[in-house]
Amino acid sequence: MGRRVLVTGGAGYIGSHTLVALQEAGFEVVVIDSLCNSSEIALQRVQMITGTSVRFYHGDIRDRALLEQIFTENSIHAVIHFAGLKAVGESSQKPIDYYQSNVTGSLVLLEAIQAYGVKQLVFSSSATVYGSEAPVPYVETLQTGSTSNPYGTSKWMVEQVLKDAALANPELSVALLRYFNPVGAHPSGLIGEDPQGIPNNLLPYIAQVAVGKRKELSVFGDDYPTPDGTCLRDYLHVMDLAEGHVCALEWLEGKTGTIAFNLGTGKGTSVLDIVRAFEQASGVSIPYRVAPRRAGDLPAFWADASKAKQDLGWVARLGLDQMMVDTWHWQTNNPHGYGIATNDR
Numbered sequence: 001m002g003r004r005v006l007v008t009g010g011a012g013y014i015g016s017h018t019l020v021a022l023q024e025a026g027f028e029v030v031v032i033d034s035l036c037n038s039s040e041i042a043l044q045r046v047q048m049i050t051g052t053s054v055r056f057y058h059g060d061i062r063d064r065a066l067l068e069q070i071f072t073e074n075s076i077h078a079v080i081h082f083a084g085l086k087a088v089g090e091s092s093q094k095p096i097d098y099y100q101s102n103v104t105g106s107l108v109l110l111e112a113i114q115a116y117g118v119k120q121l122v123f124s125s126s127a128t129v130y131g132s133e134a135p136v137p138y139v140e141t142l143q144t145g146s147t148s149n150p151y152g153t154s155k156w157m158v159e160q161v162l163k164d165a166a167l168a169n170p171e172l173s174v175a176l177l178r179y180f181n182p183v184g185a186h187p188s189g190l191i192g193e194d195p196q197g198i199p200n201n202l203l204p205y206i207a208q209v210a211v212g213k214r215k216e217l218s219v220f221g222d223d224y225p226t227p228d229g230t231c232l233r234d235y236l237h238v239m240d241l242a243e244g245h246v247c248a249l250e251w252l253e254g255k256t257g258t259i260a261f262n263l264g265t266g267k268g269t270s271v272l273d274i275v276r277a278f279e280q281a282s283g284v285s286i287p288y289r290v291a292p293r294r295a296g297d298l299p300a301f302w303a304d305a306s307k308a309k310q311d312l313g314w315v316a317r318l319g320l321d322q323m324m325v326d327t328w329h330w331q332t333n334n335p336h337g338y339g340i341a342t343n344d345r
């Protein structure tokens with residue numbers, strides 16, 4: 001029997017892709033998800049891809065009784081913790097919801113992890129914890145903090161909680177995975193990113209323009225101090241990111257303490273480069289207009305990903321072209337995501 005992993009938020013974008021990677025690596029998976037930003041169909045699709053079942057508990061990670069049930073009914077070897085709210089703009093409007101879900105949720109989960117003697121935890125952190133003053137490329141040894149929105153602050157806070165928890169409990173080992181900009185989809189086109197309403201993120205927006213759901217892309221600013229004036233980000237394929245979780249689980253075996261890893265490609269790509277790469281991969285032209293800068297956007301950041309390579313043996317293997325091809329494949333196969341067409345979607 002494979003080792004059993006509890007995946008919180010497993011029906012979500014990164015979670016569902018990670019389920020595939022975990023099952024393909026021989027892990028058994030158990031999922032808890034409130035479905036507040038996802039669909040159970042994603043889990044059915046995962047099972048179609050892997051031919052292996054996913055045990056699903058529908059509920060909130062703050063529900064202590066449900067966690068107790070999950071840990072009692074399943075012998076859990078490790079936890080991968082994706083569950084949380086992630087929209088940066090919304091986090092400033094609804095900070096309490098964000099701290100509740102992301103910080104309280106993590107605390108309640110951590111209590112259960114300790115109570116049931118689970119020794120390994122992988123946490124979904126973010127490049128956003130480096131804050132607005134950090135020099136690029138971001139390296140794990142940089143100081144974190146100076147976050148500029150409740151979402152980023154919630155991620156930073158949970159990192160601090162986990163560091164302290166691992167210090168106090170030498171049995172516990174924690175990987176803080178700091179993701180850069182995950183994009184793309186599983187090559188089957190069966191699972192992918194399914195944003196609710198108007199997408200905040202670049203790739204889902206472009207993909208919806210390409211299928212005619214949105215008129216044009218707004219490029220937020222072309223007067224940044226970058227080669228073409230648009231922002232640079234480190235886009236990585238979600239399947240590479242998923243593999244990073246498998247590597248982190250393997251690495252945590254027998255370790256103690258907390259360790260942070262950047263998961264990115266190490267390269268910065270501009271908004272206009274992305275538009276061109278998408279056009280090339282899809283053969284569809286993307287109308288765009290230059291709009292004012294979006295509040296809070298940093299001009300440029302990308303990862304120094306050498307620590308993940310050295311310690312985990314992980315590198316991002318899939319290039320920009322594959323990221324675009326797979327985004328397009330998912331979008332054309334599922335123009336309304338997992339749901340049905342409404343005016344808003």
Ligand code: NAD
Nearest residue numbers: 009012013014034035036037038060061082083084124126
């Ligand atoms: P997502 O919204 O697709 O997935 C999150 C999942 O968690 C959803 O299925 C949602 O229903 C579930 N969820 C939310 N709150 C919950 C709760 N209280 N209890 C139970 N389930 C809950 O987001 P994603 O893009 O897959 O992100 C996964 C994780 O990675 C998040 O923690 C996010 O902050 C982090 N992250 C994402 C990105 C990104 O660009 N997508 C970058 C860095 C970090």
Ligand code: WQD
Nearest residue numbers: 088126128200201202203205218219220231233271294297
């Ligand atoms: C990418 C670039 C925009 C939309 C966010 C979070 C970050 C992390 C990943 C969780 C930027 C530009 C975008 C559009 C545009 N999430 N853009 N027009 O902002 O780098 O990161 O998601 O941890 O914390 O902040 O990603 O995809 O929103 O934007 O021009 O319609 O595309 O200005 O330069 P971002 P994004």
